[in-house]
Amino acid sequence: MKALLYTQPFHFEYTDVPDPEVPAENILVRVEACGVCGSDVHGYTGSTGRRIPPLIMGHEASGIVEECGQAVSNFQTGDRVCFDSTVYCNRCQPCLQGQYNRCLQRQVLGVATSESQRDGAFAQFVSVPWWIVSKLPDHMGLTQAALLEPVSIAVHATNRTPLSTNSRVLIIGAGTIGLFLAQAVRLKNVRQLIVSDINEHRLQTIQSLQIPDAVNPETINLKEFVLERTEQTGVDIVFDAVGLEKTFQQALSLTRSGGHITLIGNIEQSVELNLQDLISRELTLSGTYANAGEYQSCIDLVSSGQIQVDPLISEILPLKEGQSAFDRLHAAQENLIKIILKP
DSSP: OEEEEETTEEEEEEEEEOOOOOOOEEEEEEEEEEEHHHHHHHHHOSSSSBBBEEEOOOOOOEEEEEOOTTTTOOOOOEEEEEOSSSOSOOOSSSHHTTTTOOTTTOTTTTTEEEEEEOOSSSBBBEEEHHHHHGOOOOOHHHHHEEEEEOOOOHHHHHHTTTOOOTTTEEEEEEEEHHHHHHHHTTTOOOOOEEEEEEOOHHHHHHHHHTTEEOOTTTOOOOOHHHHHHHHHHHOEEESSSSSOOEEEEEHHEEEEEEEEEEOOOOSSSOOOOHHHHHHHOEEEEEESSOOOOOOHHHHHHHTTTTTTGGGGEEEEGGGGHHHHEEEHHHOSSSSSSSSEEEE
């Protein structure tokens, strides 16, 4: 089969590789669409330790069932499907409790570390265990379905956070996750929602989704803006969808005493934390990772139009143009949010 093979930092080869094996519990999916994730772009620089070549990246995907393993009974050839990015064992204690993202044997499609490697979906075919696969409604396009994985991350983050109709919320970062997160938070009917990003195109996209409070902290003082709208107390909840030292400190400073901070982005692996500030203000920090069984609810949300994916799709390109797509996203000189690659 043809695949986009990551061979060294900043370099891919569109080449022939062996077809994936299909064990008894697996499904072979013919990939129809696969999104380029920001973590893939970060990983192709060679700086993260989570994309060790040679590797087929890609984890935001959809396709059509090509073949079923002998132990698979609930899918058949021709089914239109999407699948989780987390390959969980379905047997350990966290899995049995529905905490699939905490699986003790967890692997991630398109990710390679010194401990494990799992080829992903920037290829004509990918082999995955049947229990991470979900069937799609007939009216949902396969291109749109490729974005269900980042939608699931946003929905899981809201499920991990004590949102209520009285919550005043700040989202830092309006990339793919932040844009889906804003829509998921809005579905909770919160009292107030503010989104911050330094990219004007992303802020315009937020406003096109009927979320008016979109702020560029490079042109407007974010702290003054937030305090003015919260009677000088700060917001109840902050989502940091970036994961830089700067954004983490923003989250701490803009959350009211007794508030909650949910961390999603992790560009920088360590940040400075003032324990006295955290303790004396009784702040709650929570991390959120991937999703834990929210795929069906995400399918329902997207298929019903409650979460929109089309405004985020910047371009759809053939897989063989993957090198150019990564280079353009890394350069960040264009108004690009999500590029979808089609084998």
